[in-house]
Amino acid sequence: MRQGHCDNAEALLVVAREKFPKNPLTWLISADLAKLQNDEAAEDDILAQGQHVLSARWEIVCRRAELHMRKGDVEAAEALNQLAVQQRGDAIEPLIQAAEFADSLKDWAQSEQRWQAVVALKPDFTRGYLQLASIYKLKGDLLSARRYRLAAKYGANLLEAVPSGAPGGNKTAAVGLTRFSHFLGLVFTKAGLNLKSEASRTYLNYVWVVAEPLLHLVIYYYLFGQILNAGVENYGLFLLCGLVPWMWFSKSVSVSASSIIGGQGLMLNSNLPAVFFPLVSMVQSTLKQLPALAALFVLALLTDSKSLTWNICYLPVIMALQMLLTLTVGMLLAAAVTVVRDLANLVGTGLMLLMFLSGVIYQYQSLPEGVGHWVQYNPLTLLIAAYRTIILEGAAPDAYAMAYVIVVTLVMTVVCAAFYKWQRNNFVRRGMA
Amino acid sequence: MSIKKFLSLRNVGVRFKRNHAAGSRFFEPLKDVNLEVFGGETLGVLGINGAGKSTLLKVMSGALKPHFGVVENHGVSVSLLALQAGFDPNLSGRDNAIFGGMLLGHSRKEIMPKLEEIKEYSELGDYFHEPVRSYSTGMAARLGFAISTTISPDVLLVDEVLSVGDANFKKKAEHTMMRKIAHGQTVVLVSHSKTMIESLCDRCVILDEGRVVSGESVEQVLEIYEEMISSR
Numbered sequence: 001m002r003q004g005h006c007d008n009a010e011a012l013l014v015v016a017r018e019k020f021p022k023n024p025l026t027w028l029i030s031a032d033l034a035k036l037q038n039d040e041a042a043e044d045d046i047l048a049q050g051q052h053v054l055s056a057r058w059e060i061v062c063r064r065a066e067l068h069m070r071k072g073d074v075e076a077a078e079a080l081n082q083l084a085v086q087q088r089g090d091a092i093e094p095l096i097q098a099a100e101f102a103d104s105l106k107d108w109a110q111s112e113q114r115w116q117a118v119v120a121l122k123p124d125f126t127r128g129y130l131q132l133a134s135i136y137k138l139k140g141d142l143l144s145a146r147r148y149r150l151a152a153k154y155g156a157n158l159l160e161a162v163p164s165g166a167p168g169g170n171k172t173a174a175v176g177l178t179r180f181s182h183f184l185g186l187v188f189t190k191a192g193l194n195l196k197s198e199a200s201r202t203y204l205n206y207v208w209v210v211a212e213p214l215l216h217l218v219i220y221y222y223l224f225g226q227i228l229n230a231g232v233e234n235y236g237l238f239l240l241c242g243l244v245p246w247m248w249f250s251k252s253v254s255v256s257a258s259s260i261i262g263g264q265g266l267m268l269n270s271n272l273p274a275v276f277f278p279l280v281s282m283v284q285s286t287l288k289q290l291p292a293l294a295a296l297f298v299l300a301l302l303t304d305s306k307s308l309t310w311n312i313c314y315l316p317v318i319m320a321l322q323m324l325l326t327l328t329v330g331m332l333l334a335a336a337v338t339v340v341r342d343l344a345n346l347v348g349t350g351l352m353l354l355m356f357l358s359g360v361i362y363q364y365q366s367l368p369e370g371v372g373h374w375v376q377y378n379p380l381t382l383l384i385a386a387y388r389t390i391i392l393e394g395a396a397p398d399a400y401a402m403a404y405v406i407v408v409t410l411v412m413t414v415v416c417a418a419f420y421k422w423q424r425n426n427f428v429r430r431g432m433a
Numbered sequence: 434m435s436i437k438k439f440l441s442l443r444n445v446g447v448r449f450k451r452n453h454a455a456g457s458r459f460f461e462p463l464k465d466v467n468l469e470v471f472g473g474e475t476l477g478v479l480g481i482n483g484a485g486k487s488t489l490l491k492v493m494s495g496a497l498k499p500h501f502g503v504v505e506n507h508g509v510s511v512s513l514l515a516l517q518a519g520f521d522p523n524l525s526g527r528d529n530a531i532f533g534g535m536l537l538g539h540s541r542k543e544i545m546p547k548l549e550e551i552k553e554y555s556e557l558g559d560y561f562h563e564p565v566r567s568y569s570t571g572m573a574a575r576l577g578f579a580i581s582t583t584i585s586p587d588v589l590l591v592d593e594v595l596s597v598g599d600a601n602f603k604k605k606a607e608h609t610m611m612r613k614i615a616h617g618q619t620v621v622l623v624s625h626s627k628t629m630i631e632s633l634c635d636r637c638v639i640l641d642e643g644r645v646v647s648g649e650s651v652e653q654v655l656e657i658y659e660e661m662i663s664s665r
Contacts, residue, residue, distance in 0.1 A: 146475075146635065147615040186535050193532055197523035200564065266519040268496050270512075270536050425498035428491075429449065 191283035213292035256330025328412035446501035477634030509587035522566035555579035
């Protein structure tokens with residue numbers, strides 16, 4: 001047949017049709033031959049016979065539908081296609097033909113429906129998705145068009161719903177209080193995780209977090225209190241009342257100082273405000289120093305009966321005040337370090353100097369007139385004195401001194417807030433330059 | 434489909450002081466950028482290394498405030514798909530996932546039930562409970578991607594992200610990404626790879642030394658990009 005010997009081919013096919021009437025292929029090839037000879041009447045005739053003999057096999061009915069479509073007889077074609085669809089069994093081709101008919105008639109609604117039916121039965125039929133994509137594009141539904149275009153390329157399960165988090169998530173909705181509480185949650189989680197990270201570097205893990213400040217405490221208490229006491233009564237406890245709050249302050253400040261610089265990467269990749277980092281440092285250091293503070297308290301109760309009075313209620317107030325003061329100092333330092341990084345190297349030395357000027361290891365009142373006069377303007381000196389008054393004497397702290405500390409702290413807070421607001425946009429930029 | 438503006442960048446410029454005075458005193462990763470991001474689209478940004486692509490994403494995400502011009506956010510949430518932002522190498526994958534998830538806007542309560550899903554998706558197995566410092570680069574990237582799939586912001590900014598892990602995982606990551614895009618996720622995809630942009634984007638611009646070059650269609654822009662590269 002391909003060789004052009006139509007007569008030979010026809011003769012062969014007649015034999016074939018008689019010998020294998022149940023094989024649809026012979027009918028289809030015969031129809032092809034008639035098509036080759038442009039004999040539509042003969043083609044239809046053969047197909048009708050085949051349809052009859054094979055009791056409406058879909059291959060032949062489809063072929064006939066195609067013929068009628070070619071002849072322009074849409075109704076007959078559709079009717080035949082419907083018959084093929086009914087007879088199709090597991091085959092998908094009649095459905096594809098139906099969809100193609102709708103395409104050629106430019107009946108897009110029908111076509112969409114039919115292609116959908118096709119891909120529903122055969123999810124890996126790429127052409128179906130592409131056809132659907134172009135139909136949606138014609139309809140102007142670009143989103144669906146893209147969805148089906150991608151499905152054609154990456155597979156049908158792309159069309160399934162996104163497993164988690166619908167677009168337009170919760171972040172825009174979060175306002176005010178929710179946002180603030182989320183921020184706090186983030187601060188505490190990060191602080192806790194930082195401690196965990198710190199602990200994980202050693203064998204004894206969390207033991208060190210508690211043990212390190214406590215070891216300090218024990219050494220100072222015995223070394224200075226019992227052996228090297230300079231004739232001061234109860235010097236061990238006196239020293240600890242200064243040292244424990246001081247350690248809290250100095251650890252917090254030194255961790256805070258480089259916190260914003262250290263958080264640049266994080267700030268660039270998320271929208272965290274710069275204030276996050278000193279806050280985390282503060283919480284982290286506080287959690288770390290809490291056991292020491294508690295130990296100081298217990299030691300005081302055990303060794304000194306005077307400390308147990310109602311004035312102990314002032315202790316949390318003093319601690320809160322110290323915390324706020326420490327935070328503002330840490331924040332300002334952290335901000336300053338982003339401007340002049342060299343400052344980070346001076347933090348340690350500066351803190352040591354400040355320690356001597358804060359009456360940590362001595363009674364500030366006992367200083368010579370000149371220096372002592374200035375040292376009493378240091379809010380830390382006054383705070384430490386307040387700890388001593390409460391713990392060692394069981395008395396209420398000096399009201400004037402505390403009022404002064406409160407005022408200083410508030411001023412610092414305002415300065416801090418203003419500075420962070422003013423510099424808000426620059427923290428990130430500096431990290432990139 | 435109604436086309437809604439999500440982000441508008443108008444005359445945006447970013448400029449940094451140079452630390453070492455070599456040539457000009459400033460270096461400007463972005464110069465006078467005008468760009469709109471519409472809802473539901475996939476916008477591709479092509480550019481060679483150092484063209485300012487990442488800076489553009491940082492400006493869009495709001496992390497970096499531009500020195501000139503404005504970035505107008507029409508009330509949408511934008512987030513950068515940053516794979517390993519804030520990973521602490523000493524913490525386990527699980528702990529990093531908790532913080533990472535919270536960083537992306539989940540509350541602690543929301544992230545807890547998703548941990549199993551993240552573990553599953555990242556294919557880390559028992560390594561999920563090991564410190565991240567023991568991970569290979571690919572493993573860390575997988576964890577990062579797994580965390581980030583838990584969110585769907587209005588606009589997702591993606592920086593060359595689909596080169597995650599081995600071939601298998603890359604396919605999976607790509608598939609997840611495609612699924613999001615197929616469901617109307619607005620994405621800004623930054624890449625120097627033409628093929629990635631070609632297959633995904635509805636619209637595409639080129640970033641050339643901090644300036645935006647746009648064209649009529651994706652094909653046209655890709656041609657311009659081709660010429661740009663060969664002329665270098």
